[in-house]
Amino acid sequence: MTSFSKKDFMTEEEFALIRDLVRKEFGILLKGDKRLTLHTRVSHRLGILGLERYRDYYSYVVSDPTRDELFRLASHITNNETYFFREKAQLDVFSGLLSAMKRERQSRNENVLRVLSLACSSGEEPYSLNIILQENGLFAWDWDVTITGMDIDRSALEKAREASYTKNSFRLLNGDGAVVDKYFSTSGDRYVLRRPLLKNVEFVHGNVLEEASFAGLHGADAIFCRNVLIYMSDEAIERMVRNLYNVLADGGYLFIGSSESLIQKTNLFMPEYVGGIIVYRKNVSGRLQDK
Amino acid sequence: MSEIGLLLEKLRTGGCWERKGHIADLITYPEGSYTATVEEWLRSGSDALLRNIAMETYRALGCRAHASLISLLREGDADVRVLAASLLGDIGDGGAVSRLIEALNDDEVNVRVAAAEALGKTGGELAICALADLLNGTPWEAMAAIEAYGSIGGERALQVLNQCMEWEDYRVITCSALGRAGNRETLRHLESCTAAGCMEEPLLKAMVQIAEREGVRLSSEFLSPLVPFLMELQLSPIDEVRTSAFVALSWSEDSRGIPYFIAALDDAELQEHAVQGLVSLGERAVCDLVEALRKPLANRVIVAKVISMAGGASSLLPFASDEDPGVRTEVALALGPLRTPEAGNALCALRDDSDKEVRAAAKNAMEKFREGSVLL
Numbered sequence: 001m002t003s004f005s006k007k008d009f010m011t012e013e014e015f016a017l018i019r020d021l022v023r024k025e026f027g028i029l030l031k032g033d034k035r036l037t038l039h040t041r042v043s044h045r046l047g048i049l050g051l052e053r054y055r056d057y058y059s060y061v062v063s064d065p066t067r068d069e070l071f072r073l074a075s076h077i078t079n080n081e082t083y084f085f086r087e088k089a090q091l092d093v094f095s096g097l098l099s100a101m102k103r104e105r106q107s108r109n110e111n112v113l114r115v116l117s118l119a120c121s122s123g124e125e126p127y128s129l130n131i132i133l134q135e136n137g138l139f140a141w142d143w144d145v146t147i148t149g150m151d152i153d154r155s156a157l158e159k160a161r162e163a164s165y166t167k168n169s170f171r172l173l174n175g176d177g178a179v180v181d182k183y184f185s186t187s188g189d190r191y192v193l194r195r196p197l198l199k200n201v202e203f204v205h206g207n208v209l210e211e212a213s214f215a216g217l218h219g220a221d222a223i224f225c226r227n228v229l230i231y232m233s234d235e236a237i238e239r240m241v242r243n244l245y246n247v248l249a250d251g252g253y254l255f256i257g258s259s260e261s262l263i264q265k266t267n268l269f270m271p272e273y274v275g276g277i278i279v280y281r282k283n284v285s286g287r288l289q290d291k
Numbered sequence: 292m293s294e295i296g297l298l299l300e301k302l303r304t305g306g307c308w309e310r311k312g313h314i315a316d317l318i319t320y321p322e323g324s325y326t327a328t329v330e331e332w333l334r335s336g337s338d339a340l341l342r343n344i345a346m347e348t349y350r351a352l353g354c355r356a357h358a359s360l361i362s363l364l365r366e367g368d369a370d371v372r373v374l375a376a377s378l379l380g381d382i383g384d385g386g387a388v389s390r391l392i393e394a395l396n397d398d399e400v401n402v403r404v405a406a407a408e409a410l411g412k413t414g415g416e417l418a419i420c421a422l423a424d425l426l427n428g429t430p431w432e433a434m435a436a437i438e439a440y441g442s443i444g445g446e447r448a449l450q451v452l453n454q455c456m457e458w459e460d461y462r463v464i465t466c467s468a469l470g471r472a473g474n475r476e477t478l479r480h481l482e483s484c485t486a487a488g489c490m491e492e493p494l495l496k497a498m499v500q501i502a503e504r505e506g507v508r509l510s511s512e513f514l515s516p517l518v519p520f521l522m523e524l525q526l527s528p529i530d531e532v533r534t535s536a537f538v539a540l541s542w543s544e545d546s547r548g549i550p551y552f553i554a555a556l557d558d559a560e561l562q563e564h565a566v567q568g569l570v571s572l573g574e575r576a577v578c579d580l581v582e583a584l585r586k587p588l589a590n591r592v593i594v595a596k597v598i599s600m601a602g603g604a605s606s607l608l609p610f611a612s613d614e615d616p617g618v619r620t621e622v623a624l625a626l627g628p629l630r631t632p633e634a635g636n637a638l639c640a641l642r643d644d645s646d647k648e649v650r651a652a653a654k655n656a657m658e659k660f661r662e663g664s665v666l667l
Contacts, residue, residue, distance in 0.1 A: 004570055009600070032503070036566040040596045044617070047624035048648050050655040079559065083589075155648075166614040171587040189614045230559055267308055283308070 009039040014054035018042075018073070021058065026074045026152070027209055027236020041076045045069070068154055071207075075121070075153030078231045082124045083169045084131075084179075087226060090255050093275040094222060095132050097253060101221050102138050104251045113145045116217060116247065118208050118225040120149030123160025124169055125224060126201050127193055131183055134197070148217060150206045157203045163193035208240045214247045223248055227257040234265065241266045245282060254280040295325050302344055303332075310344065314351045322352055326359040333363065334371055346378060354384040361390050369399040376402060380409025388414055392421040403428070404435040411439030419447050426455070434464050441468025448472060453480055463493045470497035475505050482513055490517050492524065492532050499535040514543040525551055537561055541568030548572075549579045556597070557589040566593075570600050577603030584610060584618070592617035599625035611637040616646035623649060627656030635660060 015035045022028040030038065042057075051057050061069045085091055105113065113133075117126040126149035139145050151157050166189060170180055184191040206213025208228065223244055229237055245268040248254060254269060256262065262269050262280055269280040295317070302313045317325060332338075332345035349356040356378065363375035376394055379387040391413065394406035407425055410418040418439065425436035437455055440448040449472060455465040469477055478501050481494065495517075502509055514521070521543065524536035537555065540548040541564040548568050555565035569576045580598045584591055595618045598607055604625035611622050623641045626634040638660060641653035 004573075006567075032563070033506075034563050036570070037563045040562070040566055040593045040600075043596065044592075044620050044624060044648075044652065047655055048620065048651045050651075050658075079590075168587045168591060168615060171589075 006033070006035045009043070010035045010054050014058065017058045018054065021061070021070075022074055022077055023233060025070060026207065027232045027239065028074060028077055029231060029233040029236075030077070038077065041079065042073060045072065045076070071152040071205075072155060075151065075156055078119065078228065082121045083171055084124045084128050084165075086125065086128070087258055089275075090226070090258065090277055090279075091128060091132055093277050093279065094129070094224075094253070094255065095136055096275055097222075097279075098133070098136050098138050101251075101253075105221070111143050113139055113143060114217070114220045114249075115145075115147045116220045116223045116225075117147060117149045118151075118223065119228045120151050120160060120203070121153070121156045122165075122169075123149055123157075123163060123201075123203065124165070125149070125226070126160070126203075127163065127197060129224065130197055130201050131179065134183075145200050147201045149201065149203045150208070150213065150217075151203070152205070152207050154205055157205060160203050163198055164190045165193075166190065208243060209236055211243055211246070214243055218247050219249045220247050220252055221249055222253045222255065224255045226255060227260070229256055229260040229262075237262075237265055241268055245269065248282055250282055250284055252282065254282075256280065295320055299325060299328055302348070303341065310347065314348050317348065318351050318355075322355045322359070326356070330359055330363060333374055334366070334368065336368070336370055342374070346374065349378045350381055353382055354386060356382060357384070357386055361387060364390055364394055369397075369402055372397065372399065372402045373405040376405035376409045380405075380412040383412050385413055385415065388417055392418065395421055395425060400429055400431060404431050407432065407435035407439050411435075411442035414439065414443055416445070416447065418443060419445075419451070423451070426451075430460065433461060437461055437464050437468050441471045444472035449474070449477055453477070456481075456484070462491075466491075466493035466497040470500035473497065473501040475501075475507060477501055478505070478507070478509075482509070490520055492527075492535075495521075495524075495539060496531060496535040499538050503538065508542045509539060511542065511544040514539055515545060518543050518545045518547055522547060522551070534560065538564050541565065541571070543568075544571050546572055546575050549576050552576070553579060553583045553594070556593050562593075566597055566600070569597050573602050576601050577606050581606050591615055592621060595621035595625075604629055605631070605634070608633055608637055611641060616644070616649050619644060619646065619649045620652045623653040623656045627659040630660060 012035075015033070015038060018038060019030045022030070046052070046054070046057050049057070049060060051060060061073055064070065101113065105111065115129055117129060120126050126147045129147050133139055133145060133147075149157070149160055151160070164187070170191070180191060183194055183197055185194060186192070204213070208225065225240075225244060228240070232240065241262065244254060258277065261278075263271055268283055270283045271278045272281050298313055298317045302310060302317065305313060329345045329348050332341045333349075335341045349360060360375045360379050363371055366372050366375070372394070376391060379391060388410065391406045391409050395403055395410075397403050397406065403425065407422060410422060422436040422439055425432040427433070437452065440452050449469075452465055452469050452472065455461050456469075458465070469481070478498060481498055485494065498509060518540065521536045521540040524532055527533045527536070537551065540551060549572065552565040552568040555561035558565070569580065577598055580594055580601065580603065584594045584598065588594070592615065595607060595610065598604070599621060607622045607625045610618055611626075613619050613622065619641060623638060626638050638653050638657045641649055642657060644650050644653065
């Protein structure tokens with residue numbers, strides 16, 4: 001048996017430094033003593049940077065003028081683990097709502113569809129959404145469709161743009177090779193997304209808490225922001241929700257993680273029960289009332 | 292109509308989305324000019340909406356509502372007295388404690404219960420003695436008093452709660468109160484009065500809650516006979532029960548917990564305890580972890596890290612050519628301290644990896660490998 005103390009991996013003071021930093025910068029809340037969790041998610045960065053102690057890593061992060069390491073830290077803490085067709089029930093509902101979205105756009109004589117995938121990490125979610133759009137076929141002709149993935153981790157976005165994955169990214173498909181064969185080519189042990197699937201997906205670097213990150217993205221028909229709220233303080237959620245409210249089109253849909261809820265956190269969005277899951281719609285009358 | 296009159300009218304007739312704003316505007320005026328109306332609304336038993344508006348207004352007023360609410364404690368209608376007591380509790384200011392203590396002798400049981408609950412939120416030492424009489428009252432009064440003791444906390448409240456544990460009928464609610472108020476001494480008391488191998492869900496929840504708050508663990512000797520029970524509770528439909536049992540399992544240092552710990556590495560709420568459970572088991576957990584790493588699952592990188600933390604770095608050698616660069620990075624970092632020829636060869640190969648982070652990790656690990664010092 002190994003006798004250990006959490007101190008062997010990270011001192012309380014070091015934990016407090018990092019906890020306070022990510023709370024201040026991103027509203028990420030590390031409740032309780034999460035030293036081991038933090039160590040499992042971040043320690044490799046120390047190894048890669050050749051640093052011995054978290055105190056040194058903290059100094060490195062706060063003195064990095066590009067803030068890249070700070071963004072990377074936040075990304076690792078919030079678990080950038082993702083895979084294709086994650087929480088499939090929600091994606092099925094999205095697929096089912098596409099007809100309504102198309103009608104809504106056509107009623108305004110528009111042929112534009114905009115979907116946002118926030119905290120998209122290495123791109124599995126936006127590409128899954130694109131595959132759904134392709135399979136659905138509703139937006140095939142004369143439609144200007146863009147799926148925008150946003151993340152704070154530039155290295156994750158680099159991977160997203162490469163669109164090259166391992167089989168672990170397909171673990172939910174349970175051996176359903178048809179989708180993989182149709183949309184991916186293989187290169188060694190990598191699965192590379194076929195080029196046509198890349199052209200209407202773009203990636204931007206941004207922080208969901210910063211209004212400026214959403215410049216040019218207003219009028220989105222659907223926003224996916226899943227498994228983000230669980231890490232955030234109430235104040236950060238309030239900030240983020242305001243941004244989402246401003247970015248989503250009035251008739252649009254917001255999808256958050258199935259274990260997350262906005263009920264009693266805001267009146268800017270109203271829950272709606274669709275196909276067995278909860279989606280959120282803008283509460284247009286609540287526009288100025290949420291204090 | 293005056294501005295206050297207009298605001299009251301808007302409050303009465305407006306929608307729920309605007310209400311918060313109207314109340315905020317209203318309370319900028321001296322309360323004496325509108326509390327009579329708000330009192331009337333609270334009395335309007337047939338109109339639940341109006342009552343709610345009154346309650347929201349009182350809460351927003353905070354201690355400025357004391358005079359009005361204290362006068363309502365003498366109202367003829369018991370429902371109004373209940374609401375007044377509850378609101379004084381919600382406002383939470385200690386200024387109404389003596390009036391709430393008086394309300395513990397109200398003729399109506401619901402008022403006494405509401406006063407006890409309110410004292411739980413506002414009371415202090417003063418309330419502790421006053422609440423004692425309720426323990427001999429109706430079950431509702433006794434339970435309200437126990438809850439209040441749990442909220443008030445402190446040595447004297449804990450003494451009472453320890454005695455309440457003897458009452459079978461109130462054991463569950465006493466456990467809940469102790470969970471909130473208990474300290475290390477409480478934990479020792481509960482441990483000593485629990486028969487070996489016997490545990491109830493509420494007691495387990497309370498003990499885990501106290502231990503976590505106090506930054507201590509229940510001993511593995513105490514938990515060991517309970518492991519089958521803790522495993523059974525992993526199927527509980529109640530989240531809190533499952534979580535408490537999981538935390539206790541992670542302290543048990545029992546290898547029967549390994550499958551649960553590995554499954555929970557993907558659970559943001561439980562991951563900390565899962566890692567703790569696995570690292571506490573050390574090399575006994577490595578075999579199962581390696582088996583898990585061979586499968587496609589979430590957080591393989593974390594599994595690789597935990598193998599290293601549990602003392603199984605050498606078991607990571609076969610994963611030096613894993614398809615996931617995150618896993619290869621962890622392998623590189625784990626191999627540095629091993630200083631075996633196999634580790635050295637693997638590190639050499641990883642220095643030429645296609646992924647730049649793996650290369651950087653391998654380079655740093657190789658330096659440590661040569662220096663003979665220990666990497667993370």
